Amino acid sequence: MKEMWKKYKRQIQITGGICLIAVLGIGGYVVANQDAAVQTQTEMKKETKSSDQKIAKNDAKDASSDSEKKMDTKQEAEKKTDTKSEKTAEKKDTIAKKSENSDNKNSVEKSDKKESVKAEKETGKTESSSKPEQKPSQPESKPEQNPSKPQTKPESKPEQKPSKPQHTHTWQEKTHTVNHPEVGHNEQYVIKEAWTETVTEDVYDPWDCCNVCGADCTADPGGHAYQHAIAGEGGGHHTEYYKTVTRTVEHPAEYGTRWVVDQPAWTETVSDGFFCSGCGTKK
Template sequence: MKEILKKYKRQVQIAGGICLIAVLGIGGYVAANQDTAVQTQTEMKKETKSSDQKITKNDTKDAALEKKTDTKKETVKKEDTKSEKVVEQKETTAKKSESADNKSTEKTNKKEEAKTEKESEKTDSKPSDQPESKPEQKPESKPEQKPSKPESKPEQKPSQPESKPEKPQHTHTWQEKTHTVNHPEVGHNEQYVVKEAWTETVTEDVYDPWECCNVCGADCTADPSGHMKQHALAGEGGGRHTEYYKTVTRTVEHPAEYGTRYVVDTPAWTETVSDGFFCIGCGAKK
């Protein structure tokens, strides 16, 4: 048995390695599938949370809009109630004025009836010739003229409450307001002549070596031998020497000399500027 194991030991080891590799591969595949499943579950949970949050936001927006509409409706209702109260007050004032007018007309009618009764009693006591004319004129003339008064009163009284709240007219007292503006000095710089332009003649010794003839003192630098030959042929002698300086006269143009100075065009001054006229009482402007 041991000999058989020794022979097939190598093959058994290879088969065991292959089995281990297969087991490990299956386990890795299962783990990867589990990870993907967990990821999908977490993504689904996130999506559900985001959808729930959106729904809650929409609900809060709807609630806010409903509150706004409710507040607007309440304000409209308040305004309607105010207007109704104002109308009721006006109606009550009109009714009061009408009742007062009716009372005054009733009093006047009662007075007139009492007068007519007294006059009728007087006419009954007088002779039969006169009572027929007087009772017919008085009741017809007075009741027709006096009822016209209560008709005019209700039209005038409602206008009185409107005239009372009128405020006295405001008379403006105007006052001018001003402010000062300080203007600085204005000027410029200009040049003036300190010394006029002038020309100068200058004589000076300039270093310039040249050949001087001993006989005539002429400059024979160009051809000293030829110059000496001419003097020798004439029997005047000869000779020359070198001079190192020449006296030169030249003209120097000197330009004009200028200076600068500050010139004032307009001196400093203060200006009073008007801001307008203002009412002391109400602040109106014109």
């Protein structure tokens, strides 16, 4: 009974130890899986954050590039308006200068005419005092010159750039070659037909040979010799070690393998499409 109890205790201890080891292994496996899941979750969060930051950076870059483009277009428009205003101001200045020059010329001419008239009048008075019979010479009236109008130069129109000639497409086909290998199969053919051979040979096979008749008396050499002794023919036998045997040998047919071409190799030209040689557009 004691021995049975001890055995029972040992079995209980062994099963308890196995159960503890199994529980510890399962718990460690669960903890490891939980750690791996937590790590994967944290990595996913980090990846989403980095992707959001990249998207925000790209949006900021796009907004800055759009604002720079708008500023460039505004500056170009302002430059164009400034150049136009400068050209109109220069034209006005030139017209004013030309009108001033024409006015100065007209005033100088008028003053010269007045002085000439006065001088002619004085000379006429002196001549009348010396010669009363002669009539005073009337001053020659010169036609007044109309003031020259300011010459206005025609406004210079902006030079029109020659329009580019319309592009006419010249289409050219582009192709490439595809090399197709040959198609075939392996086929067996008969090198030598099957044939039967008759072979006669000496085979090592010891046997008892009768000295009287030469027969094979291996099965009962004594009885065979007794029969010859009764007949008065003598007796005895000896051992032969080889037998002449004739047998037939079946030789199977001999086959070989050769490659049979079902379709020979060929080259195919495949079209890639039509392209313009000037601009490269595809048709």
